[in-house]
Amino acid sequence: MNAAPKLPFHTLMVQGTTSDAGKSTVVAALCRLLARTGAKVAPFKPQNMALNSAVTADGGEIGRAQALQAQAARVAPHTDMNPVLLKPSSDIGAQVIIHGRVRADMNARDYHRYKPVAMEAVLASYSRLRGAYDHVMVEGAGSPAEINLRDRDIANMGFAEAVDCPVILVADIDRGGVFAHIVGTLACLSESERARIVGFVINRFRGDIGLLEPGLDWLERQTGKPVLAVLPYMHGLFLDAEDAIQAAQSGAGRFRVIVPALPRISNHTDFDALRAHPEVDLRFIGPGQPIPPADLVILPGSKNTRGDLAWLREQGWPQALRRHLRYGGRVIGICGGFQMLGRGVADPHGVEGPPGTSDGFGLIDIDTELTRDKRLVQVQGRCAFADAAVSGYEIHMGVSRGPAMARPAFHIAGVPEGARSEDEQVLGTYLHGLFDNPQALSALLRWAGMESDTTVDPAALREQSLDRIADAAQPLFDALLRLPSAST
Template sequence: MNNTAKKSNQKATLMVQGATSDAGKSILVTALCRILRNNNFNVAPFKPQNMALNSAVTAQGGEIGRAQAVQAQACKLEPSTLMNPILLKPNSQTGSQVIVHGKSIGNMDAKVYHGYKPNLLNEVIDSHKQLNDLHDIVIVEGAGSPAEINLREHDLANMGFAEAIDCPVIIVADIHRGGVFAHLYGTYALLSDSEKSRIKGFVINQFRGDVSLLQSGLDWLTQKTSVPVLAVIPFIENLHIEAEDSMQLGNLNSNNNSKNNSKDALNVCVIALPKISNFTDFDALSVHPQINLSLCKTPEQCINADVIIVPGSKSVIADLTWLTSNGWDKKINQHLRYGGKVMGICGGLQMLGNQILDPKHIESEVAQKDGLNLLDIQTTLTDQKTLTQVNATCVLNDESFDVTGYEIHAGISEGKAFDQPFCLINSIKEGAISTDKQIIATYLHGIFDSKQFMPAFLKWADFSSNTNIESAVNFDYQAFKEQQIEYLSQEVEKVFDVHLIKQCLGINP
């Protein structure tokens, strides 16, 4: 990506914190980054600590939160591990895999990690310094809320970080949640005096209607806190920005509300595994003009599907156990008998095989688990994670074409199914296509983002349409993502312009 931007002697950082989780921090940082970049500023995103099962792989083979990859795109930069030095990937109700500078350092339960955090503060500060040395402006995203009293000790994700580097802060709240003034005032009231002093303003997100109706509340909040409301951002219709939080999973279904539900649409069902990971794999499907995407928890919800996809998983053995105990194995077999198609991605590839072995108990106490026996594949889980961006040649439908994606998995798979590969990576076989061509499986995430793959996928799925087939085949998801970031920035800049952003940053007009 082009990184030509204005050079300045002024170095500045601004942090966006949220009154609650899912308040719109990621979206606002994305918007601010693109607004600044469009005004020719040399800007980069940063998040000290992220917790997400949606991640991205950098060109150097590191793992970061998906939101920071999107924010990097908004800055017209390549993603870097400097942008998200700590990533937590939950693998149980109380524990997570801890990733530092893009690499896993092991699993920790919440209590152990809380005690370990002081060791990471210097790592976070150093990453920010390196990023700030490379860029004039850094826009930082907080995590959760700064007013979570039980997490204040050793905090490095919100005010603990802001205090450590001495940066200004804005607080955002989502009015859709209700009680927006209570959220903002309560957050402010629970902060220390030094933390309050660094708040430059509040932002209210996703407002519908006449903003003048909020004025009495805005005046009250400013009077009580002496902090201005910088902007009331309207609800932005039909906005699609990739999410990292499982709270946004429902958007995959809601994005289809305006779709054509006729026989001309391809119906794709993604199984909603409890530990589903990298569900942004399916964002391209959710916005495709002639694909109806459903995220289904039960087989009964999977109605009239042309394709069933078994997605990636953070805990593949646990999710495989859940899948079979909930009758998905029977549903998939029935679907195949009726001529339907099945696709497995990453963990889904592993589940479609004969057996998954976990001799070192990487994921669980279960040493082995029988798979769905649909592909002749055996997988052994390992403590070494494969993290790489991939350029490959797909060989679907007896045709070959270039695709891009990324691998992010802990496991080695072997078996005769790979004799008929899904693609070639530097002449090395990857993935599998069943002999009857009803099943395809791959380790590649992000495959649907490739413009050339979508028409091949539609052809493999036996999709045909009498109307608008050209728009379906030519849909370019990468161009669509760029258009959506620009759309977001334009809408936000109407109420939060670059001059106001510069004031918050404390840089000269």
């Protein structure tokens, strides 16, 4: 039997010329390819800024992209895979999560001073992963060419230099200007940083590769570094987004679902399963857009519930919700959206901003108080309104109480969870990811008025997409196998 091919280095870092160049996808693809060889591989992102997060088996919180990469690697997600997570709560401030737990709320300047402490956490996590896995695939953040962020950098070249690992640079040709992005990025790096880049990846290419080859030849002559692979533009992938809401809507089904695109929306990946359902027309409604008629309105999670409540009022959502319910529509609130449905949201400790209380929409008989402690837990149970299993996870800072809790949405380990209105038009829950369970997805759509025998299995769709991107990245993997060995 032939031995499985081995990469010539333990650790590889994937950096990008821009945000959304495809770093997360390339890391996931490499994790799946390594897992196929039987290697034990871990994804790693030193610092992530995202409002999409996942709960790990060790009871912490990491970026959702790293949880997806762990699935690609066929290992359980762990807080060491994303030791620093920043969850923006305003334009200048963020919740700082270290090793899966909230450490503090900081503005940008305070966090910059805190970076040496954060770097200690990063290196501690990396050391543990390095000792436990055959390979560590590292994802950078943004671009290494952001000059204003170079001081005390822990997310890109600052980390690569600290652990002495090779780097590949990914550029998105679909954006245009791909050669300028690569050459410009190199020009912004120090000599030692340029030296550790072992090659380039051109991502999201579509067209005639023959027309691209003269540019690739020029790039290799200009930089003295190889183009390791040109990866295709891939349609129809079902992969969790790291942060930004995908521009494309589903738009194909007859059952209309709308979701307000809150300024601080969190875990909008909750709706990926609805987007994939062939009979659902899912649309995010942004600022200033008219609020169309729908069968179901879902209020999503929020990193700043009171702030997003004020935004919804400015956009006319209270009137739209009352009209929607008057004509028999259904409403679901998830996490922060659940809190908004009640009578009021109190923040006596200033968890999300200045202390105070905001009136809710009064559509369900509960009151919420925000708390300093964050609940992080994976859960399984049953629907209270149908014979169907449900599973998901909780990430929230707040406790809700009121008469509506006597009509729960779910039973989790025998304990009531969430609430339903007496007229069965409104349902609220703290569970993220509940649509990912095929039984719960079908049951909730039936509750909302959709009659269909079609089922969607998000877990299977993710697996298929991970295999697709791995197959497409095989030329990159083969090129990495041919590189000279490195110390890490």
